[in-house]
Amino acid sequence: MGLTTFIFAGIVLFIILLILVYKTNKEKYKEKPFKSSFVALALIVLNWILFLSDFYVYLPEKIGDMIFTPIWVLVSIIGIISSFREYKNNLFFSLLILVLSVISIIMIMLTLLIGSM
Numbered sequence: 601m602g603l604t605t606f607i608f609a610g611i612v613l614f615i616i617l618l619i620l621v622y623k624t625n626k627e628k629y630k631e632k633p634f635k636s637s638f639v640a641l642a643l644i645v646l647n648w649i650l651f652l653s654d655f656y657v658y659l660p661e662k663i664g665d666m667i668f669t670p671i672w673v674l675v676s677i678i679g680i681i682s683s684f685r686e687y688k689n690n691l692f693f694s695l696l697i698l699v700l701s702v703i704s705i706i707m708i709m710l711t712l713l714i715g716s717m
Contacts, residue, residue: 616645633686634682637694637697640679640697641682641693643675644675644700647671651672669708669712672707673708676704679701680698680701683695
């Protein structure tokens with residue numbers, strides 16, 4: 601499952617980057633996104649790749665539990681802050697980061713609820 605997950609994540613990342621390049625090159629989006637927005641997007645995508653590739657399973661259980669939820673919450677908060685900061689500069693990029701952050705928050709809630717059963 602690990603190799604296919606990396607391949608799938610790479611394809612999804614490539615498609616997202618193609619969409620970003622296509623959308624930001626139009627005249628409507630002349631303003632380039634802030635560097636902090638790129639960092640927030642990279643952190644969200646990296647966190648999803650680590651989650652989908654079962655990276656946290658390979659860590660010892662205590663360390664994996666201690667790292668998983670706080671990092672995911674922190675990355676989601678960074679994404680939301682970056683999205684609000686980016687809103688007036690580049691609307692498309694802002695919405696992309698906001699949607700990924702909201703999906704991450706929903707997944708945090710689901711994992712916490714399922715894990716507490």
